Amino acid sequence: MTFDPVTAGWKQRHGQGPFTRIVGPVWVRREEDGSSTYGLLAEERHTNSRGVVHGGMLMTFADHMLGWLVWDAVERRACATISLNNQFIGAVKPGDWMEMRGRIVRQTRSIIFVQGEAKVGERVVLASEGIWKVLGVD
Template sequence: MTRAQPSRARRTPDDLRDEGWRTAEEDGFIGLVGPFWSKEEGDVRRFGFVAEPRHANLVGVVQGGMLMTFADRGLGILAWAAAGRPAVTTSFEMQFVGAGHIGSFIELEGEVVQRTKTMVFMRGLLRSGRRPVASCQGSWKILSERRA
């Protein structure tokens, strides 16, 4: 008897829009690896991306660096919101606990652990469906307000 694989139904951009997910065109590095999607439900903002063949590593699952880039971006956006101004990553750590399969939709839900005058400390969990893929945590330095 074989064990059933978890459902990895492919979600199209139209499916995601119908579910309330939104994306924006981005330049720079994120423009090369995205698009990244976001969705707000009450006070919670989640992020996601469709794992494409270009995100694969040598064994055919999502490259760890892609998962780290995605999580850093999502938590960074949440850190900026918590700070009320730009913040930059000062440390970031990820623990891989499962594989992100090509064709799946990988989601991140993050939270602010602590905010001080100069730093924001964050943590997050990446999932594919209900299955955990990675956990992460990091800190973001709040930048000084720009003076004219």
């Protein structure tokens, strides 16, 4: 049986650009503490030649999720990824429901450092850390 995000209480993340609409949909769930968890249902179209989700797709998911975390933290001002490092820890297969959470490690006026972790169930599949620049702020 395939996971259905709608019946599980997830909402599709709106405001996605054209690229995200191609690789998504990406889902969001607001947590009791006010933070967000993001979800993606892995599909066959996300896979590589070995039949597991392509590393580029995992990095795309991390870039979007951490970027939204930053965007919310800077009151929805424009920002851009400066650096994104990823460690591929486990495979994701079509039909897997992947969830990702992140946190801000350090924030200056114009630079934000973040970390995130993606899981399938309790199994960590990706660890990410990145740096974002708030645009228009020196």
